Amino acid sequence: MAKYFELSDAKRDGLLNIGQAAEMSGVSAKMIRHYEENDLIPKPGRTGAGYRVYNDSDVHVLRFVRRARDLGFSMKEIKTLLGLWDNRRRASVDVKRLALKHVEELDAKIAELQRMRRTLTNLAEHCHGDHRPDCPILDDLSREHH
Amino acid sequence: MAKYFELSDAKRDGLLNIGQAAEMSGVSAKMIRHYEENDLIPKPGRTGAGYRVYNDSDVHVLRFVRRARDLGFSMKEIKTLLGLWDNRRRASVDVKRLALKHVEELDAKIAELQRMRRTLTNLAEHCHGDHRPDCPILDDLSREHH
DNA sequence: CTTGACCTTGCCATGGTTGGAAGGTGCACA
């Protein structure tokens, strides 16, 4: 846990400041700090002046997080995934379970959006779309629904 | 803009308090106050003691909002829809445009979720799901993605 | 008069992300 007292030293050692780590990982500096605050990622080293310094492993973790977010995992889920990733004795069954549970959640969201889409498309089809004030969309919105 | 000084008087006139309006409209009392605060719905009358009182028209508006929320419209969009609803000289073309724009947004979200789902399902298919530590899902998460 | 159900306002939390303010640091150039 050696501390780097000069940014230039750290950079000579191939370490990155937060901006560079952000660029390398695709995670914004803002979010990197946020993930750190929420114990999603390990606290990086600091220079004497308090600048965060990141190594290759740190950037690797950040990319992992980025990818998982792209796949729609929540921060909580990602925390679990990172734990499984770290754990040498991890069982792939655990990861698979989490992935499939997430697929189910995605299915539910997709179905709901498709239901909305269907209703809205139907309504729009019956709407003149001209300058007459009659509009089945508004009529539907204002009607009873149970 | 007559003010009702007793709740009993108001109820005799067929007016509802917030709890009843919530039940009738399907919008929680919490959200009714929230919509009022954000100028989505008109401010209702009050009794002398400060209780909100709602008439049939108010409940009608609330049901409109509820239905629009169910269809995934944002509060901002609903504000627009309510404006169009109120406006006697409204053109149904405006409503249709908003509805179709919303359909497009739904399509985009659906497509994105389906993309996630596809990727995740592929990954899960290649995962043993046993107690060996090898897991293509984690491998993928930790790999580069551009 | 008490009890319980309701109402009021107000503040906090969620989740992921973005924005800004105020101030310190690193570095290149004059």
Place this chain on the structure above:
DNA sequence: TGTGCACCTTCCAACCATGGCAAGGTCAAG
């Protein structure tokens, strides 16, 4: 050496829709 700019730091607030809780007022029935 100074000056300027880009970067860094922390902290605070906002978005959107909703739920929850607390402290206190009101109403109706017993």
